[in-house]
Each structure stands twice: as structure tokens, then as C-alpha cells.
Amino acid sequence: MKFQLSATDSQSKARAGVLHTGHGEIHTPIFMPVGTAGSVKAVHQRELEQDINAEIILGNTYHLYLRPGIELLEKAGGLHHFNGWKRPILTDSGGYQVYSLGANRKITEEGVIFKSHIDGSKHTFTPENVMDIQRTIGADIIMAFDECTPYPCEYKYAKDSMKMTHRWLERCVKRVNETEPKYGYEQALFPIVQGSVYKDLREQSAEFIASQQQWGNAIGGLSVGEPHEDMYAMTSLVCGILPADKPRYLMGVGTPENILECIALGIDMFDCVMPTRNARNGMLFTSQGIINIRNEKWKDDLTPIDTAVGGYASTFYSKAYLRHLVINKEILGAQIASIHNLTFYLWLVREARKQIMEGTFAEWKNKMVKTVSQRL
């Protein structure tokens, strides 16, 4: 895997780059649609590729491990063959989902024992087996096994947890170095910076993560309920420490505004369920602002959803038709809104990239942040 920086912004820390993987190029900054169980909800693979122009999607190790299970994924030749998505895939480590299980999991130095949310069956994730599972899923980018601390989080807990995450990282690196990809293409490990909202911990963690000299680096434990200022402050701090010649991935972020602000801080990669989850509730992100399509004001609006972002869903269907579908709980409503929101997110990062390349990012970003976050 190779990361080339194509341009850096002179008035911010924004960068444009190209990440080369065994399944093709990723142009950064990039947004990665979330395909939890091997499907980006309500969206066909063909639509992801041709309409949304997604360059990489995310899969969740926890969900894929439980269903369809790694045995079937191995038989299929990996997730790419199982779901037919031919471009790059990133898998998370399962850590985030496991911690969300609350009472149904127990964390020890060895790893995490948890109960399946499906049938209550007992399972163990360790840094080692999570690397093996991600080898079998066959993602192009695999994430280190970490503990994602909640917000708020006491200093002592955050510090101890961070140290364990670092020890786990060493075990992940060792395991990855001792094993081979299963399907003939490279799998790049990304370690994850933790440390909650504590500056000294984030600094320590970023330095430790950088010292591991992996293919890319991620920032975890943000976008878990903390104020946006904290998220930006931590992201800025960590970006200043992580090496500039490697991609930086901010996990689980966020709104269009968050994404633009964090691009300005030096982030290259994002993922979030927001565009698809909110779509299913009738919330549309557009180049003009945020729309609640259930609102009466869109009832008679026969204009396309968003011509600026282009693509099938956003230009073929009208707001009034989409509203009609959403109000009637028609599945097609969720489909159209999901395609549109993802098309918009990918349009947004592509626009950001263009502005970075042209040296006009900072000014554009300041304007765009206001536009995309206003309620229409």
C-alpha cells in the first residue's frame, strides 16, 4: 500500500492524496459508507459504484464474525467475493461494537469476552484472533483491536485503557507480521489513537501509535458524545503528531460540517452511519443544507432532490415524490434517501479535494460549513 500526497493547503492542514490498494485507488479526503453486515443499508453495490462513486466501504468485524461467520466468508474467498464489491474495503476491529454491548461483555488484559446480541452465545475477541478474523474477511485496511472509551471518562480509566490499547496494539502488530494475507493482496494495519479528551494522553497515544510505523493511523474514541470543540481540539493535536506521509482516519465522524472542519485539521479518511441512518428517518443532507423531507413544506415541491450533487437518485426523483414515499413507509423512500445522502457525502469530499488541489480550500470550507449545516 502506498500513500501519495498530491497537495497540501497553505491556509489549513488539509491535504489531498491518493491511497493505492490491491483493489484500486482511493482519492483522499474520502468518506467511507458503512456496510455493517456486508451491505450498505438499502443500497445496491452497483449504485455504490456507479451512482455514489464510493471508493471504499467499511465492514464491521463484530457483525460479520457473527453473521455470515468467517467460515462462509473464507469459503467465498473473502467479503469482496461474498458481496460482490470490487473496490477497497476497510474493517473495524469489532472493538467499538463489543463495548456497546454494555453488561454483555467483560474486558480483561487478554481480550474481551462478550455475548452475541443475536442469540446470547459467548465469544472472545483478542488482539490476535481479531487480526485473524480480519485476514479472513479480507479487508484491504484492517484496524487494530482497541478499547474505545466512552464520554465522559475519568482520567485514570482513560489512561489505563489507553495503555492497554497500546499493549494490545503490540500484539496486533506481532500477529499481523507473523501471518499472511489469505487472498493474495495486501492488508494494511491501522493502529488507533485513544486517550479520551485528555491532551496529555492523546499526545502520548499519538506518539506511541506513530512509533509503530504502520501504513496509516486512526483516531478513535471521538464522536462519542463529547462537545465538538473537544473533538476538534483532540483531532488537531493528534494530527500534529501523526506522520504527514501516512493517511489519517478519524473514526465515526460525522456531520458534513464535522467532516469539513476535520479535513482542515489534516484528516484524510472518514466513516459514519449518519448519511444512511438519517436517510431512513427522512433527513437529507444536500448541497443547500439539511432537509427534513417529512416536513409539510416539501409536499408540493416537484423539483429534484439536489441537482448540484448529480447522480440518479438526486436528480431523477422529486422532493414531493420522496416525501410521499417516506410518509407512506415505502422501502423505496429509504433507498432514494440513502443513495442521495451518500452521493452528497462523496460529492462533498470530492469538492473538498478539488479545492485543496486548487489552493482555495480554506475560504471555500468556511462558506460551505455554513451552507451544509443550515436547516432548510
Added chain:
Amino acid sequence: MKFQLSATDSQSKARAGVLHTGHGEIHTPIFMPVGTAGSVKAVHQRELEQDINAEIILGNTYHLYLRPGIELLEKAGGLHHFNGWKRPILTDSGGYQVYSLGANRKITEEGVIFKSHIDGSKHTFTPENVMDIQRTIGADIIMAFDECTPYPCEYKYAKDSMKMTHRWLERCVKRVNETEPKYGYEQALFPIVQGSVYKDLREQSAEFIASQQQWGNAIGGLSVGEPHEDMYAMTSLVCGILPADKPRYLMGVGTPENILECIALGIDMFDCVMPTRNARNGMLFTSQGIINIRNEKWKDDLTPIDTAVGGYASTFYSKAYLRHLVINKEILGAQIASIHNLTFYLWLVREARKQIMEGTFAEWKNKMVKTVSQRL
């Protein structure tokens, strides 16, 4: 509107034809996907056109009248403009849905008073206003307002109801003759034969309906729970009376087997929610037989859903992946299964047409009926 017979089978009553409408040609025998509220559930308009090769879809007057309402449909310039489907549309008369409301409707000579299933509001459908509503929806084929009798149905009720349906038909014809299409293309009225499972009533009704000399004719009140033999007997009887030079539409039918048998009896047009409704429950109709995709036996089956019928959903995705999606209640599962089932239904009627044109229909049908109705 013009109907040309291209071929008639020598060993059955099967016919192949072409129906010319203001929105293009329909090659018969044809199956019409049901788009209740202006959307064929879980299927994009582009998929209907390009993947499924649907030539005409159906809309339900009752649902469209309640939501989005005829005011908005008129503002949009009709349903074609509202949902973006550019090929022909047929609307039912709303009668069937209204009768399904049970206690929430009252039938009188004037029409039907009913309560909306959405908000309990009170509405009236009469032969006249149902014609007006269908004018506003803008369907290419509009259906007469009839009473669809339940099964079983007492002889006296069936007879009285049929006579009222005939009186209503005269009012429908009068209204259609007195009014003009709203959007510049022809709207063809199809009257509906009733009479439950009583031979003499079906004969009387078919003769009365034929005497009205409309563009095409429909058979209603079947596929409501009666034995298949009754459905076939009534269909055969009625087809013998309805004019051969006009299309015959058997409403609400049916399984692939039903469709093949009724093509052999002289039916040209079909509609049914079965391919989409059953898809959402994981039942797949294929060229090899019927699949319950939730069944354990498909768990590891990495072969395409059905290569014989072709098309994106049926050839791109594997049975194992589709099963995984359906088991996980992923929306994409409903999408893939719906596209596949409709692709199969359209493939089936296209194959039937080819066999009729080549003079090999009867033999092919007898084999195919066994294949498509077996459980895999």
C-alpha cells in the same frame, strides 16, 4: 389504443399480441408489477425499466387518491411525471381495496362510502368520480368501478352484485365518453366481468361486458380464495365469450403456474403482488422452481440466484449472500429478492410469448408448469 394479434397457438387458446399505448408498446402476454402507491415496493424505476424489463406497471386508485392525493398528482402532470415511470400505467378502480375495508365501507347503488385506513376520514367513490380520479392520475388503461365479490359468495348476492356492477359500468362508460384525457394521451377503459364462480352469471356478465365494446376487457372476482379449478373454469368460459381482437386481463393472478395455465386459456394481461410481497418474505420464484431463501440449505450456496432469467440481481448476487441479507433483515435483501422475482415473472411471460410465436407453446407450458411450481 390498438391491439394487434401476432400469433395464436393451435393447441391452446394462447395468443401473442402487441398493445399500442400513448406511452409505448406492450407485448402480450404480459405481467404488470404492482406499484400500489406509485412505487413498486423496494424497486427503483430505473430497475423496472432496465433490469426487469417491465412494459407496464399498475397503480392503485384507492391508495393514490388518499396519498399523495389527486391534487398533487394533477399538479405533477399525472402519475408518470410524479414517479418518473415513462412507460404505460394501468390503474385499478379502487373497488377491490374499498371492499377489503370490511366494516369501514358501505355499498349503495350510488357508490361506496368508506373510511380511510390511514386516518379514518370519510370518502365516497362513485362510478363517475372514480373515472375522474383515474383521468387525473393519468393511467393509460383505466378500470371500471365494480364490486369484487368475496369467495365463497351466495348465488343471490353474486347475481345482484353483478347486475349493479353492470349498471355502474354504464355510468363509467358515460362519464368516460363525456370527459377528455387531461394530459394529451389516450386513456382506455376496461370493463370487468364479475359473477363469482357461477357459470350462468359469468356468461351473462361476459356477454354484457363484451357488448360495451371497450378497448379491452378484464375478469375480476377471481383469485380471491376459490379452488384453482374454479378459477380456470371461469376464465376459460369467459375467454370464450370476450372478443378475440381485444386484450383480456385477468386481475390479481397469480402464481407462475396460474399465469401459464391462464395464458393457455386466452389471457393476455396479469398483475399480482405475489412476486414482490413474497420476495420480502424470502420466497424466490426461479426458472428451476421455488426457493425459500431462509432455508439452511442455501447457506453456503455461492452460485447466482438464477442465471437463466438474467439481469443484475439474479446474476450478480449469490443465494448465500441473499440469504445472509434476508436473515439479517437487511433492506437490500428485500430489494434483491423483489427485483429477482419480477425479473423472473417478466422472463416467464416473454418466454411464453416466444413459444406462442414459434408454435411450441402447449408442450413447453406443460413442462414449465411442473418446473416452476416445484419446491427446491
